[in-house]
Amino acid sequence: MNHSLNEHTLKAFDGDLITLRGLIAEIGGRAEKAVEGAMAALANNDHDLARQVVEGDKRIDALEEQIDRMVIQTIALRAPMADDLRELVAALKISGVVERIGDYAKNIAKRVLLIDAEQQIDAARLLPAMADATRQLVDDAFTAFAKRDADLAVAVCAQDKTVDDFYNSIFRALIAHMIENPEHVGAGTHLLFIAKNLERIGDHATNVAEMVYFAVMGQSMNERERGDDALAPGSD
Amino acid sequence: MLDNLASATTKPKMSARDVRVFYGPKEAIKGVSIDIDMDNVVAFIGPSGCGKSTFLRTLNRMNDTIPIARVEGDITLDGENIYSSSMDVVQLRARVGMVFQKPNPFPKSIYDNVAYGPRIHGLAPNKAELDQIVENSLVRAGLWNEVKDRLQDSGTALSGGQQQRLCIARAIAVDPEVILMDEPCSALDPIATAKIEELIHELRGRYAIVIVTHNMQQAARVSQKTAFFHLGTMVEYGDTSDIFTNPREERTRDYITGRYG
Numbered sequence A: 001m002n003h004s005l006n007e008h009t010l011k012a013f014d015g016d017l018i019t020l021r022g023l024i025a026e027i028g029g030r031a032e033k034a035v036e037g038a039m040a041a042l043a044n045n046d047h048d049l050a051r052q053v054v055e056g057d058k059r060i061d062a063l064e065e066q067i068d069r070m071v072i073q074t075i076a077l078r079a080p081m082a083d084d085l086r087e088l089v090a091a092l093k094i095s096g097v098v099e100r101i102g103d104y105a106k107n108i109a110k111r112v113l114l115i116d117a118e119q120q121i122d123a124a125r126l127l128p129a130m131a132d133a134t135r136q137l138v139d140d141a142f143t144a145f146a147k148r149d150a151d152l153a154v155a156v157c158a159q160d161k162t163v164d165d166f167y168n169s170i171f172r173a174l175i176a177h178m179i180e181n182p183e184h185v186g187a188g189t190h191l192l193f194i195a196k197n198l199e200r201i202g203d204h205a206t207n208v209a210e211m212v213y214f215a216v217m218g219q220s221m222n223e224r225e226r227g228d229d230a231l232a233p234g235s236d
Numbered sequence B: 001m002l003d004n005l006a007s008a009t010t011k012p013k014m015s016a017r018d019v020r021v022f023y024g025p026k027e028a029i030k031g032v033s034i035d036i037d038m039d040n041v042v043a044f045i046g047p048s049g050c051g052k053s054t055f056l057r058t059l060n061r062m063n064d065t066i067p068i069a070r071v072e073g074d075i076t077l078d079g080e081n082i083y084s085s086s087m088d089v090v091q092l093r094a095r096v097g098m099v100f101q102k103p104n105p106f107p108k109s110i111y112d113n114v115a116y117g118p119r120i121h122g123l124a125p126n127k128a129e130l131d132q133i134v135e136n137s138l139v140r141a142g143l144w145n146e147v148k149d150r151l152q153d154s155g156t157a158l159s160g161g162q163q164q165r166l167c168i169a170r171a172i173a174v175d176p177e178v179i180l181m182d183e184p185c186s187a188l189d190p191i192a193t194a195k196i197e198e199l200i201h202e203l204r205g206r207y208a209i210v211i212v213t214h215n216m217q218q219a220a221r222v223s224q225k226t227a228f229f230h231l232g233t234m235v236e237y238g239d240t241s242d243i244f245t246n247p248r249e250e251r252t253r254d255y256i257t258g259r260y261g
Helices: A011-044 A047-078 A082-112 A127-147 A150-180 A182-217 B052-058 B089-095 B110-120 B127-140 B160-173 B190-203 B216-222 B240-245 B250-256
Strands: B014-023 B026-036 B041-045 B069-077 B096-099 B178-182 B208-212 B225-230 B233-239
Touching: A011 A047, A011 A082, A011 A127, A011 A182, A047 A082, A082 A127, A082 A182, A082 B240, A082 B250, A127 A150, A127 A182, A150 A182, B014 B052, B026 B052, B026 B233, B041 B052, B041 B216, B052 B178, B052 B208, B052 B225, B089 B096, B096 B160, B110 B127, B110 B160, B127 B160, B160 B178, B160 B190, B190 B208, B190 B216, B208 B216, B216 B240, B225 B240, B225 B250, B233 B240, B233 B250, B240 B250
Parallel strands: B041 B208, B041 B225, B096 B178, B178 B208
Antiparallel strands: B014 B026, B014 B069, B225 B233
16 A cells, blocks of 8 residues: 555645644654753763753643644544544554653653762663663654654664663663672662663653554554563563 | 455355446446345445445346446345346335435325335235334334324425435335445434434344445444445445555545545
C-alpha cells in the first residue's frame, strides 16, 4: 500500500491532522531537549539548567493534554477511518508515553540538584554515552512518526538493546564501586536511578516506535522486531 | 478474488459468480463474485454509480424490469440458479425480499400492507392465521407496540421511520430467506435510523441481510462483512472491522477515509 496520502475531500480534516502532527513534533522535540538538558546539567553540575528542565516539564504536560483533547475532538467530529483512525490512536498513546519521558528527564534533573558535586564517581563514566544513545532513540522515534517510516520504527526497537546494554554495564560498575566506597552510596544511588531513568526513556521511545509502526502498517510489530526489555542485571 | 468466497465447509445462502450487468452496450457490473451467508449482515459501500445498487438488484432479479438490462454470470439461492427458466420470479422475490430507499407503503391500511404478501402467496388459510402473521411481522419489525391499536389506519399516515419499518414488516410477512435493503435509512432522521439499525441487528441470523448504504458509519455499525464497489467492480470484500481499520486496497482506503476523487 502506498503510504503517501492524498488530501481529504474535506480540507479542514487535513488541517486538523497537520496541527496534530505539529503538536506531536513539538512535544517530542521538548522531551528530547529535556533529556539532553538534564544530562548536560549532570555533566556540568549546572543547577540552573537542571531547574530549567524541571520547569520545562510543565509545558510537556500541557502539550499532552492539548493533544489528548484534539484527538478526542477529531475522532468525535471527523469520524476517521483506516490510516486516519490509526494515526489518531497512535497520537493519543504517543502523547502519554512522551509525557512519561518528560517525567523521567525531570527526575534526572532533580537528582542533579541533590548529588554532591565533589564526589566524582568514575564508575558512571558511561552515562554520557548512554544519554546520547537514548536521546538518539527518542529523536529517531519522532522522525519515524513525522515520516511515517515503519522501517525506522523497527530500527528504533532494535537499537533499544544498546541502551539496555549500557544500563547493565553501569549497574554492575556502580554496585561494585559502592561496595568498595560506602561513602559514595548516596551519589551512586542517584546515578543508578539516572541510568535506570534513561533505560526507561529508551523503552518509551520503543513504545512510540511501535505505535508508529501500527499507524503505518495497520498491525502490531511482531515480537522479533520488538526485541526484549532490559532484565534486571544478574538475572540474565 | 478467491478469498472473497466462503470456504467449502460453510454453505452460502446466495452465491454470485462472475456476474456482469449490461445496460445496453454499457457494462455496469464487471464480473463480481461474492458469497452471502445467513450469519453475517453484508454491507455494500461505494461512491454513486459504482454499481452497488445495480448488483443488489440482480440478487432478486429486479433488473428484469429494465428492458435494456442484461445479466450474465451465475447467481444461486441455496444452490439453485435464480436466472434459470424454471425459477418463478414472483416466488423468488418472496424468498428474497427488498426494502427501498424511500418508504413505499401501499395506500392501504397498516394491516393490509402487511397482509398483502401472505394473501397473494396463499400463506394464511384463515383470518386468525393471517392476523397472527401480521402481528408477528409487526413485532419483528419493531412496530407492533406503536400501531397495534390503529391497524386500520392508512400506512401512509405513519412517520417516515414507521413507514420504513412497515415496509420491513411487509417484506418479513412472506417469510423470506434473504432481505435486500437499498439505502433503507437515507430518508430517515437519526432516531428512526437507529431503530432500523437495531432492527437489522435483531433480524440477523434469521434472514440473510444485504444492505446498500452511502453512510459508512452505518455500514460499520450494522454489518459484519463489507464489500467496497468502485466503477462496476468489487474492489474488496472482508470483515467490516478490517475494512474500516486496515483495508488492503488503496482505493478502499481512499474512499473510507474521505480521500476519494
